[in-house]
Amino acid sequence: QQQVKQSPQSLIVQKGGISIINCAYENTAFDYFPWYQQFPGKGPALLIAIRPDVSEKKEGRFTISFNKSAKQFSLHIMDSQPGDSATYFCAAHGSSNTGKLIFGQGTTLQVKP
């Protein structure tokens, strides 16, 4: 119940294309769903986040779509650029206020020029 399942494990997209990464969870007590971006040799950095009372959130080329009934959420990267090549993690936060994040397994995105 404490898992977040992420797919695909790796993704190759042409420049200008749309990258889509999917996540699913079981625990309905999760109340915050961030996406983190990690470049090689760096720590993860927050990209965009959503709360379960919202179905979609958009920031620039990045959009989270959230389906509460299906317990799924996804990250869409529009007009993907080579600079977007990184590892992306979805995560979920429980309702305990502790700040504990449960991460998905990660998706390595490569955007080809």
Place this chain on the structure above:
Amino acid sequence: DTAVSQTPKYLVTQMGNDKSIKCEQNLGHDTMYWYKQDSKKFLKIMFSYNNKELIINETVPNRFSPKSPDKAHLNLHINSLELGDSAVYFCASSRWGGRTEAFFGQGTRLTVV
């Protein structure tokens, strides 16, 4: 000015040794964390401190002992290092409450030989 800084960035040591990793944040956050990233890039929380008090201990072996001398610092001491401890360890911080951005350090790559 680095928000969350960890030292050292790289640590190579022999089995059985004891080592420490230091972390400092200058964001004024009251909650700090240690996460472990394994060779498959999976991120898992180890510990969390709020105002110097331990609030999360994710069944980590007793050989791992975190210490928080003040709100801005969280150190990790590891006794009797084992080969399986090889990983990247990330320190992070956030405001209390959880549904907020966690800022990660650049990581410490620990290699046990």
